[in-house]
Amino acid sequence: MSDSLIPRRAALNLLNAVTVDHRLLSECTAIFDPLSPPDRARAQRLATSVLRAASRADRWLKPHLKKRPPVQVQNALRLGVVEIAEGAAPHGVVNDIVTLLADGKRTANFAALANAVLRKGADLPQQWGKLALPQLPDWLREPLREAWGNSAINAIERAHFRGAPLDLTIPRDTADWAARLGGLVLPTGSVRLDGHGMVSTLPGFAEGAWWVQDAAAALPVRLLGDLRGQRALDICAAPGGKTMQLASAGAEVTALDLSANRLQRVAENLARTNLNATIVQGDALEFTTTGWDVIVLDAPCSATGTIRRHPDLPFARDGAEIGSLIALQAQMIDHALRLLNPGGRLLFCTCSLLPDEGEVQVEEALARHPGLRVIPPELPEIEADWISPEGGVRLRPDYWPSLGGMDGFYMAVLCAP
Structure with a gap:
């Protein structure tokens, strides 16, 4: 088993829990429990990246599929598309996605399809940014558009797609801790970090100098x-x-x-x-x-x-x-x-x-x-x-x-x- 298969399997299980069972990721702790901290972090990152970009992945997949497959298969394809688009080695991604589908009783018949489709994604990193920005579902987009207008809703969707950095509340010695952590002090006094690792390993966590907020x-x-x-x-x-x-x-x-x-x-x-x-x-x-x-x-x-x-x-x-x-x-x-x-x-x-x-x-x-x-x-x-x-x-x-x-x-x- 490849080192990447474990977090990819967990990420796929998370995607299915959210899109099929309509559970929030915070309600899926049982999927995380068997994983090591690094695998847990990677599975979470993969799942959130795919959910954030799902409609963009679907847009790329549509011309390559005669009809939309079952949602569990679509989630596996989404996972492969997003990983390749974000720069993961295509060969390893395709092999793992094929393995994940082949291991499932309900998805095994789609393994060959996934292999054929995902091998067409060599140019995904170049094409990714040209695809339409994911939109909010109608139940939310329409009342927000009515409240804030089209320009605002488009800007909100761009912000959603970018994701969020890590913000900290640091009640004392804020500037000193910001410098130590390599963070930016925001106008409201919070400290913002980009490219952070595991939160519990950051300086100041164990001694309680700050909290995530x-x-x-x-x-x-x-x-x-x-x-x-x-x-x-x-x-x-x-x-x-x-x-x-x-x-x-x-x-x-x-x-x-x-x-x-x-x-x-x-x-x-x-x-x-x-x-x-x-x-x-x-x-x-x-x-x-x-x-x-x-x-x-x-x-x-x-x-x-x-x-x-x-x-x-x-x-x-x-x-x-x-x-x-x-x-x-x-x-x-x-x-x-x-x-x-x-x-x-x-x-x-x-x-x-x-x-x-x-x-x-x-x-x-x-x-x-x-x-x-x-x-x-x-x-x-x-x-x-x-x-x-x-x-x-x-x-x-x-x-x-x-x-x-x-x-x-x-x-x-x-x-x-």
């Missing part, structure tokens, strides 16, 4: 300013990025989440970074402790703002859950406001590109709660065109194109009456 996700807590001595509740806290930000800013933090398993990750992150927070497992809508100066509600949402890092989402989801998520977000806003001290602040945010999960939620909350107001964002690094009409901050993947983009995010600080 997209620059867009790191911005909401910064809107809250000085937090020293304030009682802060982080609702839906896992995996803990905002909890750690609150704690490092001097707040007295309670991290609340429904999932005990995900809270274990919060505890591990707090221990590694030597930060303190009280951890509570439970349903946010049943949590009744009052007296909070600050509540952070990073609400459950469609996660459509994270597609440049999670290209599996458009394949694993079809938008059917968005209506129930919007209703849940409104419930959680109303409940969180009841827990605040008078004059307390609610930071509402979602990693969504859909206005219904951001701007509209705040507009409707203001209508439901007389006296509730939005505190204008005052950070100098926030650009004027990021501020939306109701007073929140809207971030999109096509922002900062020369710096590598950012996740889609919405955030607003609401002041209770």
Whole structure:
């Protein structure tokens, strides 16, 4: 067995889990478990690269196929096309794809087809960039086009196709750590790395000098300013990025989440970074402790703002859950406001590109709660065109194109009456 066959087999299994079973990659840990860390990392990279470029691979494949094969076979062909297009040795790729198909009872009859088709891809590296840019599925593309316009949606799709670098939140000695890591300090204070290896092997990880957090996700807590001595509740806290930000800013933090398993990750992150927070497992809508100066509600949402890092989402989801998520977000806003001290602040945010999960939620909350107001964002690094009409901050993947983009995010600080 070639050294590359193991991660390629795992990558193909991941692709099938996402496109056939409609599972997110984060739900496919059993596929990763038998792999060594390097093979796990390579399988993940291969799967995400193929998902990001699937429609472009399909476009190249179409003239070479009389009819579209079963999806498991199409995924194997996609894997071969993308690898060859990205510069992998064609001979090794073709041999492994043929072997993977030949080993499957339902795919063995397609091994010869794969061999014939993929051997036509010698010029793929030269032709790849001339093929059409992959588009979002209609269930997401149409509402985004309506919200932001054709030019913006095209730019967002370009950002998705480029993927995402690694962003770090470094609460102390940021410039020194950025230099040590070879990273760029972004305008909002996050540090961005390109071409990194395994995160756990980077300088500063073991001693807890930083944590991974997209620059867009790191911005909401910064809107809250000085937090020293304030009682802060982080609702839906896992995996803990905002909890750690609150704690490092001097707040007295309670991290609340429904999932005990995900809270274990919060505890591990707090221990590694030597930060303190009280951890509570439970349903946010049943949590009744009052007296909070600050509540952070990073609400459950469609996660459509994270597609440049999670290209599996458009394949694993079809938008059917968005209506129930919007209703849940409104419930959680109303409940969180009841827990605040008078004059307390609610930071509402979602990693969504859909206005219904951001701007509209705040507009409707203001209508439901007389006296509730939005505190204008005052950070100098926030650009004027990021501020939306109701007073929140809207971030999109096509922002900062020369710096590598950012996740889609919405955030607003609401002041209770």
